[in-house]
């Protein structure tokens with residue numbers, strides 16, 4: 001799987017992929033990341049990549065010609081998706097990441113300033129992607145987020161694919177709480193169930209904790225599809241209230 005990033009700040013990517021899981025994946029050749037300087041595709045006298053907006057207004061806009069030329073040069077296959085990073089785009093999430101990992105090549109265009117000429121959106125890109133409802137100064141941090149999240153779905157990048165399967169969102173729920181040594185820390189004890197060696201009980205406890213946490217922090221994730229899970233959660237909450245009332 002290969003990622004191609006088009007940016008006016010290629011140096012921003014020098015360190016960010018030089019550690020951890022992504023570094024190992026690069027070393028093993030499981031993924032490849034190519035960073036392209038947009039200025040290398042600007043062929044006018046001043047190698048200009050931006051200009052003032054027609055109609056007036058603040059800031060600068062990235063010109064269409066270098067972006068079109070860059071994509072046309074870099075794209076290996078007509079089916080490789082090309083995404084413009086943009087706060088106006090389709091929201092990037094777990095499923096989007098999983099789906100992108102199926103391609104051999106994904107091209108990411110990083111905007112800057114006021115954004116890019118609209119003709120890039122009209123006639124070049126597959127879609128616009130946003131990493132959230134806020135505005136960054138440029139698309140580079142968003143490209144890093146996308147590459148990191150997509151790479152986790154590339155086979156063998158994460159040592160145990162099992163762990164990806166149980167991560168938050170994989171089944172529409174948040175992950176269960178994790179504990180490690182020491183068993184007691186500042187009077188906080190690790191739940192007893194984790195020491196019983198009863199895997200069925202542990203699984204049930206983890207499922208319950210996942211549901212509780214999702215219900216508390218992200219109730220929106222408990223869609224109609226998980227109605228039975230919702231009922232399960234309702235039951236847990238009723239049980240809990242009952243227990244609290246009993247203890248008062």
Ligand SMILES: C[S@@+](CC[C@H](N)C(=O)[O-])C[C@H]1O[C@@H](n2cnc3c(N)ncnc32)[C@H](O)[C@@H]1O
Nearest residue numbers: 085086087111114115130131135136138139142
């Ligand atoms: C200052 S922003 C431009 C914002 C644009 N004028 C608007 O209001 O939609 C500069 C660049 O940062 C990137 N960017 C900003 N916020 C982003 C987000 N939430 N997701 C992805 N990219 C983002 C885009 O590439 C964008 O072209």
